[in-house]
Amino acid sequence: MQEVLTAGLMVGGALFMLVAALGVLRMPDLFLRLSASTKASSFGSGLILLAAAAHFADTGVTSRAVATIVFLLLTTPIAAHMLGRAGYFVGVKLSDRTVIDELAYQYDLRTHRLASRNPATTTVETDSVSPES
Amino acid sequence: MTVTDLALYGVMPILALAMMFAFVRLLRGPSLPDRVVAIDLLTALGIGTIATYAIATEQTALLDVAIVQALVSFLGTVAFAYYIERTV
Numbered sequence: 001m002q003e004v005l006t007a008g009l010m011v012g013g014a015l016f017m018l019v020a021a022l023g024v025l026r027m028p029d030l031f032l033r034l035s036a037s038t039k040a041s042s043f044g045s046g047l048i049l050l051a052a053a054a055h056f057a058d059t060g061v062t063s064r065a066v067a068t069i070v071f072l073l074l075t076t077p078i079a080a081h082m083l084g085r086a087g088y089f090v091g092v093k094l095s096d097r098t099v100i101d102e103l104a105y106q107y108d109l110r111t112h113r114l115a116s117r118n119p120a121t122t123t124v125e126t127d128s129v130s131p132e133s
Numbered sequence: 134m135t136v137t138d139l140a141l142y143g144v145m146p147i148l149a150l151a152m153m154f155a156f157v158r159l160l161r162g163p164s165l166p167d168r169v170v171a172i173d174l175l176t177a178l179g180i181g182t183i184a185t186y187a188i189a190t191e192q193t194a195l196l197d198v199a200i201v202q203a204l205v206s207f208l209g210t211v212a213f214a215y216y217i218e219r220t221v
Binding site: 003006007010011013014015017018020021022024025030033034037038041042044045048049051052055056058060061064065067068071072075076078079080082083085086087089090091092109112 | 135136139140143144147148150151152154155157158164165166167169170171173174177178180181184185187188193196197199200203204206207210211213214215217218220221
């Protein structure tokens with residue numbers, strides 16, 4: 001029973017990480033790659049760590065695995081958010097099939113703060129360069 | 134087939150294949166944030182590989198390495214993101 005649980009968790013986690021890597025390889029732009037990699041990879045490594053906890057069935061191992069999972073779940077979204085934000089400021093090209101970029105002209109490019117302007121009434125100023133350019 | 138065999142001959146090849154995919158993205162880019170995403174994924178795959186190897190070799194001490202790997206991975210990604218944002 002314990003072996004079946006370990007095997008299932010381990011194989012499931014590995015498959016999730018393979019899906020994450022496939023997403024990073026195949027997705028068309030940075031933000032889709034980030035979205036594919038972040039969730040699937042943290043879930044996959046969490047499943048493999050749970051498999052280790054199930055395999056050893058020991059208090060020390062389980063607490064270490066749970067601590068690592070909690071740390072991953074706390075830090076991975078922060079890292080992904082910072083990276084996506086930085087990529088947007090650098091002006092990474094969006095995919096050709098992007099329908100709408102709701103952040104366009106919303107950032108003050110000098111202070112890096114959100115301006116919360118209404119995009120319908122915003123005229124393109126000379127100093128607020130489009131992020132795609 | 135024991136759990137050890139499954140970890141060595143079933144799970145490790147899948148993780149190695151995933152690492153190859155991430156390496157392709159690391160080499161192709163095209164921009165610096167894309168490469169940082171690939172590095173972040175490689176460190177997460179490293180955590181999975183370390184945990185799998187701990188199961189395969191019955192070495193519980195290897196899980197400490199996974200904790201440190203998670204910490205260093207987060208710090209590295211945040212540092213890269215900060216650096217990229219400061220360049221504009």
